[in-house]
Amino acid sequence: MITNDRALKYHHLEWVLGHPRFGLLMMALICMSFTHNQMLALTLFVLFTAEIVMRIALLRRKIKLNPYRSSTNRKIEVLLLTIDTIAVASLLVTVLNIHIPAEDLALARLMRGVYLLRSIRFIRYFDLHSAMFSPTYGMFISLVILISFFATDMMLSAIIIFFFIELSVRLIIMRSINFESRRDKITEWAFWWLDLIATIFMLPFITGFGYSSALRMLRLARLLRPWKIIVRNLMEVLREGQFMQEINLIVLFLAILSIGGGVAATLLFTDFDYTLGLYHKPIEHEVLSAIWFAFRLLTDPGNSVIYPGSISLAVFSIFAVILGVFIFSFFIGIGANIVSGLMRRLRNEALQVKNHMVILGWTPASPYIVHQLRIISDRSFARLKVVLLHHEDHPPAELINEKWVTYRQGAIDTSTDLRRINIGSAKQALMMLPEARSEAVSLAHSFYNLMAIRKENQRIKLSIAIPGMDHPRLNTHRHMLQVGWDNHGKYDQPTVILSEADFRATAFCNILRYSDFDQVLQRLMIPELMDESALQLASWNAELRRNENNQWQIPTPDGKYSADIQSIRANMFRRGVILLGIITDDWEIIPIYALDDQYVESLQLHALIGIAISDIALYDEAVFCIRESMSDRTLAMEEEPEAAVMVEDIDSLGLTLVEAEARMKLLVVGWVGSLPLLLKRLLRFYHELDLTILDNLSEEEVNNERTYIERRISDQPGMEELINIKIKPWNFNDMECLREHVKDANHIILSRASSMQDDAYAMISMVLSHIITITKDEEVTPQIFPVMENREQASMLQTELFEFELPADVHVTVPNEFYGIYVAHTSFHMYAVEEESDYQMKRVFRHTLDKLMSDSGENADMGLKIFSVSTPLPEDEMDLFNSLKEAGYIWIGYTLNTVYKQDDQIGDAINTVFPRQKYFSCKRQNQIVINPNGTPYSRRAWLTNRENIVELITIGGDSDVELF
DSSP: OOOOOHHHHHHHHHHHHTSHHHHHHHHHHHHHTTSOOHHHHHHHHHHHHHHHHHHHHHHHHHTTSTTGGGSHHHHHHHHHHHHHHHHHHTTHHHHTTOOOOTTOHHHHHHHHHHHHGGGGGHHHHTTHHHHTTSHHHHHHHHHHHHHHTTOOHHHHHHHHHHHHHHHHHHHHHHHTOOOSSHHHHHHHHHHHHHHHHHHHTTSGGGTTSTTHHHHHGGGGGGGHHHHHHHHHHHHHHHHHHTHHHHHHHHHHHHHHHHHHHHHHHHHHOTTOOTTTTOSSSOOOOOHHHHHHHHHHHHHSTTSSOSSOSSHHHHHHHHHHHHHHHHHHHHHHHHHHHHHHHHHHHHHTOOOOOOSOEEEESOOTTHHHHHHHHHHHHHHHTOOOOEEEEESSSSOOGGGTTOTTEEEEESOTTOHHHHHHTTGGGOSEEEEEOOOOSSHHHHHHHHHHHHHHHHHHOTTOEEEEEESSOOOOSSTTOSSTTOOTTOOSOTTOSOEEEEEHHHHHHHHHHHHHHSTTHHHHHHHHHOOSSTTSOEEEEEEEEEEEEEOTTSOEEEEOTTSSOEEEHHHHHHHHHHTTOEEEEEEETTOOEEEGGGGGGOOSSEEEEEEEEEEESSHHHHHHHHHHHHHHHTSHHHHHHHTSOGGGSOOOOTTTTTEEEOOOOSEEEEEEESOOTTHHHHHHHHTTTOSEEEEEEEESOOHHHHHHHHHHHHHHHTTSTTSGGGEEEEEEEOOSOOGGGGHHHHHHOSEEEEOOOTTOOSOHHHHHHHHHHHHHHHHHHHTOOOEEEEBOSSHHHHHHHHHHHTTSOOSSOBOOBOHHHHHHHHHHHHHHHHHTOOSHHHHHHHHHHHHHHHHHHHOSGGGTTSEEEEEEEOSOOOSSHHHHHHHHHHTTEEEEEEEESSOOOOOOHHHHHHHHHSOOOOSOSSGGGGGEEESTTSSHHHHHHHHHHGGGEEEEEEEEOOOOOOOO
16 A cells, blocks of 8 residues: 655644644753753754754745745744744854954954854744733833843843844734724834834944933833733722722721820820830920820731830730721721732733634533634644633633633623724634524624624624524525625625524434534544544645546646646545545535536636645645656556456445435434424435424423424425424433333434423433333334533443443434534634635635535535445455545545554654643544544554444435425
């Protein structure tokens, strides 16, 4: 078998170079480089040079494609590579053992500066780009600025170098920022120019200039920014809490006691020395001395009278101490409240972060969205910065371990709170709307929040996750949130509405037809493991033309090479990349198997779509295979007669396409959202549908539920005749009542009771246990789908079920997780767009997923097709690939009846030194292989577990005619 792991090696390399442990290791080596050992310096010079060469190779590979080619990250990487090169070159001072005569002070000072340059490599491993606008960084800069005024020699040189690097990074960042207002832009650039002037006049050879000291003082202006924020928030805390009135009251009370006590003391203790002998002069009996003594006694209780001279003085001191402690506790309490309020406001202070993603609101799917955003950010090495705005005082508990997410409290429809998260400089916003009382309320909040967001940032890319449907409410509107008074296109900006109700109905429909549908789609969107392949898009500006043999010829983007796209498809599959289709100039997705149905002579391409470990892997392997096909050996192979290639029919291989039965008997135990919409989806593939619902409902609620379902499905004539609906009240306790319904059903959805909001997983597990017993007793094998609220509950149930041999198939599903992955995938690719011209191409991702999920109507040309395997498959996977190719299918993976072990030695070694997630959260994922040649362990799984394959996962068109 021909294999090439170049793409995987690059992926491993980038992961290692970006790992925190690698950064710590390199910083330790940089510290070691300050020794004067020549052999050590030479070794480090070789190691650092090798690292720079690898980083340059990664950069050259990644800049072939957008959005990285035009991103800020590329510009910063070029700057860091320049810094790395200078720093490593400074090691030559030690390697060559260069000595400078002591009398040549200027040259000696220059060489010390060159020697010190090796320290600037620390900048790479501190992620200055992400920390640039944090409050902590502002305080750190303030400290460095103050130190710079008395630093000398090497410390001063280090500070000057740091300031110049910081200015360079800020320059790159600010040139790519969309500032909230012109005032903000002028302010930021003014501070940058002030810092530049001040830094220039810190240079040793300019310090003799007449006004250099004054110009260096300009940098102090930056100190005003953090302290201005602290003082402003302190004044607001005092004003909001009305602490001044309390402080004035305590001060007046203390003044009265001090004056009254002093006057009384002069009358009662005429011989007492109120100075306590601290001054060598006669005892004074002035009232002022007594008042001051009383004030000290009250504010510093216990420390004024060392030893009382009389009983009356002791009693007075005890009373004063108790009263003083009581008064002082008032000051402590007020001060604690002020400090607490100040810290609360500082934690909710306006952010200065730029080019970030904001999440507005929090729903049950939000934890999965945040988690998946972190995974896809790590996979693409994007260093995503996320800010969450929510109305709760404290961040959600799920964010405790997500330290990379910044939380701010506030309302998502208020301009003040939106400015607090600096939405004006954000790249993308995700609005999460919770479940509302009605669709009208949800629609109203969506519309108003849209206006509030566009007011602060008109061009921001916006995705909106809504609980209801996303259809327009007027026939003349193009989408749900169209603004009626927008006559000049103000709101014609990138906006995606993601309907949770529509997604859940479509997801359940597909899961009922193919139980692992959600797991396969999750792998194609955002795989949990770094080595796994996913759906990728690579820009490809070229013209696809037919040759004289009516074959489609695909050229490289530079036009130097071309080859038959079908042969390229096979070669790419060998090398671990699956070509799914092309994207034309009008953004139409044409599957690779449908090219022969295009009755045109040429097609202008915008992009290729496929399954690979990264988008650059898809691009590189396509270019490589096209170039290789032009070699003499490949041309000679193409001249051989086609009859020499024997392709077996898929029937002879024991493959049977899994199709829906004519009649579905669906038992729903508990509550399922979007049920009427789910029924409509199911009737696209089933001729009849028997629905039985068991739930903890009263008779009145049963009638209301039946009326609601019948009303919702009656909008399509004839549909109600194909559905037989039974709704029965059930208390989730009379298990024998389940028997007759389980015996007749071929699909069972097991969910929480409609009246239950908490601890639903316990009820589902208990009912599932009884259903399993009934299937044993009645010898029936329905497919059972427990619906869990979160992945932790699902994993525990899966772990338990995997230990036993079950009489029926049980497929645990987590709809919130599936929906969260879909939203995160869509939102991240909107965020990743650097130029407006790339946005249309990124939209293809969502349209491709819609095709794979809908599998009907206009999307019927591209859907998941599953083949059951009844006989051993051929040893050469290319024989199977060619057979499926001839039948019009794209082979993307397979399912095993056992768990396969990912035991690649190189991958295990990398995971040991530089840890990353090694196992799937869902146990079912460990039986699914996507991209059979994508990784060493997937190829090994084919060689060692081929006899355990029970299903083939393919993509193909649908020739069936749907009923509705």
